[in-house]
Amino acid sequence: MNQADFDFIASLLKQTSGLVLTPEKAYLLESRLMPVARKFGFDDLDNLVGSIRSQPSNKKLVDEITDAMTTNESLFFRDTKPFEQLKTVVIPMLLKARSATKTIRIWSAASSSGQEPYSIAMLLNDMKVQLAGWTIKIMATDISNEMLTRAKAGTYTQFEVQRGLPIATLVKYFKQEGESWILDQSIRSMVDYRHFNLLDDPRPLGQFDIVFCRNVLIYFDQQTKAEVLARMTQVMANDGVLFLGAAETVLGITDKFVPLQGHRGMYEVAQSGASQRRTA
Numbered sequence: 001m002n003q004a005d006f007d008f009i010a011s012l013l014k015q016t017s018g019l020v021l022t023p024e025k026a027y028l029l030e031s032r033l034m035p036v037a038r039k040f041g042f043d044d045l046d047n048l049v050g051s052i053r054s055q056p057s058n059k060k061l062v063d064e065i066t067d068a069m070t071t072n073e074s075l076f077f078r079d080t081k082p083f084e085q086l087k088t089v090v091i092p093m094l095l096k097a098r099s100a101t102k103t104i105r106i107w108s109a110a111s112s113s114g115q116e117p118y119s120i121a122m123l124l125n126d127m128k129v130q131l132a133g134w135t136i137k138i139m140a141t142d143i144s145n146e147m148l149t150r151a152k153a154g155t156y157t158q159f160e161v162q163r164g165l166p167i168a169t170l171v172k173y174f175k176q177e178g179e180s181w182i183l184d185q186s187i188r189s190m191v192d193y194r195h196f197n198l199l200d201d202p203r204p205l206g207q208f209d210i211v212f213c214r215n216v217l218i219y220f221d222q223q224t225k226a227e228v229l230a231r232m233t234q235v236m237a238n239d240g241v242l243f244l245g246a247a248e249t250v251l252g253i254t255d256k257f258v259p260l261q262g263h264r265g266m267y268e269v270a271q272s273g274a275s276q277r278r279t280a
């Protein structure tokens with residue numbers, strides 16, 4: 001692909017999703033966009049890019065290109081620690097703080113193929129005695145329609161269930177059918193999937209007590225990260241908790257969130273004037 005076409009695709013991607021395509025990632029274009037080219041009847045990437053350059057309003061093609069360029073790597077209980085923190089710190093805190101409404105809303109903001117929201121759902125199901133009488137809502141969103149379809153299906157390969165899932169959890173919640181492992185409907189039905197672009201206004205999604213926004217900000221530039229985080233504060237309860245990925249932080253990006261003292265990877269909305277909460 002020539003430089004002008006590369007620049008065009010990089011700028012299109014930035015505009016549609018915030019994803020930054022650096023020159024070192026140019027090698028990804030061939031493998032990720034060739035299937036899209038073939039699907040739309042083009043022989044090669046030059047023809048695909050030529051078509052989109054002459055018809056930038058072709059939403060279907062733009063969406064497919066964006067979808068193909070997303071990195072969807074995910075695994076169950078990724079990094080373990082955030083899920084332990086959810087169980088031992090955040091849920092106990094909300095059991096006290098929400099005792100009047102007995103409702104907790106959780107958002108998995110880049111849910112990919114569903115491992116993250118389903119890990120949350122399985123964990124909460126394991127706490128069902130403590131959560132009896134409570135309404136727990138889990139919303140999971142992603143920009144990729146392909147990933148949303150996969151996530152809703154709740155069907156995983158042997159390789160996927162071997163990554164991160166304790167064997168007891170696998171046996172408890174999955175059924176094997178041929179080469180696939182199918183997640184129990186009781187867990188699948190706990191998650192409400194929606195298409196959502198993190199560049200958009202999240203307020204129509206409602207208010208959340210817990211947000212998982214993990215391993216997606218890394219693909220954005222500093223300004224986009226700051227804007228996404230700023231919008232997130234608009235849909236978070238004052239005492240809500242944000243989980244970021246292991247390689248992500250708010251530090252140096254925004255002062256709208258502050259780290260939760262003593263809990264790496266967890267953040268709370270910065271309170272103007274009042275002192276920050278300490279849970280450690």
Ligand SMILES: C[S@@+](CC[C@H](N)C(=O)[O-])C[C@H]1O[C@@H](n2cnc3c(N)ncnc32)[C@H](O)[C@@H]1O
Nearest residue numbers: 017070073074110112143144197198214215216
């Ligand atoms: C690497 S996966 C992370 C999945 C999961 N959160 C985890 O930590 O395992 C990143 C996901 O972010 C999604 N994504 C990328 N840009 C997005 C955007 N602008 N809005 C919403 N989702 C986006 C991708 O489609 C992909 O599924």
